[in-house]
Amino acid sequence: MKNNHPCILPHIKPEPGDGERRYREAYARRKIRLDRKYVISCNQSEVPLSVPWDPSNQVYLSYNNVSALKMLVSKTDWVLATEINKVQLYTLEDNTFLSFKLDIRVTVKAKQTFNLLSDLRRRKEWDPYYKECQLLQQVNEDDAIYHVISTVRSAEGKLQDYVILASRRPPCDTGDPYVVAFRSVSLPTHPPIDEYSRGETLCSGFCIWSEGDKTKVSYYNQFTPGLVSQVTTNIAGLSSDFASTYQACERFLVENTKDSERDVNTPEP
Known part of the structure; x- marks a missing residue:
């Protein structure tokens, strides 16, 4: 612990030769165990x-979208899995959900x-997992x-696509975060098509807090099978793409501060 916050111990440096080989094999075994454990826990699929x-x-669906994320945020049993360059990755096991x-600042x-x-159309500018994003309906x-x-x-080799409801809310009271919540919805006008494999997200989103001269940004996601391999690869130490x-x-965020002065739903001049 440091300043009442958990911290990651320095990485072990293996001996050259057989030591390095055993070190890599240990990471691979850990990933296999995590995959098995997390796939089994994804019973909601x-x-x-x-x-x-x-x-x-729509009022109920939007409210439920935001409240589901707030309930996930309120959980207290998050475990620090790894930290690289001040980006912290936590996991939480809660009954059948994982x-x-x-966290970044x-x-x-x-x-x-x-x-x-708030504007998912811009997420492809920084998130390599986003290829395209189209606004289908501005609900309000x-x-x-x-x-x-x-x-x-x-698994079939097709790109995955999603139809996502995004619900954003400013703070209700002092100390509350800004919230941007996501969940999958189905639209009769946009059914699954053969070109893509329709994916689903149960509960995910951003919570944003002011902390003096810094801003804390936390991204939350409840596991679905399509995410397991990506996340366990990072937890096991085989990748740092997160x-x-x-x-x-x-x-x-830093490079587009000027754009951020305009609300996401304000028309372009």
């Missing part, structure tokens, strides 16, 4: 994760960060439905 979008019930979160103001991260000032094409391929992705997010 046995039923559809998407909810039908119903305009007559989740992860990423940036020098961009919380409201500006909120405006930039704070809720929108997007079609996302991912760079991740399914760190490079969220360092790219920080650069995106």
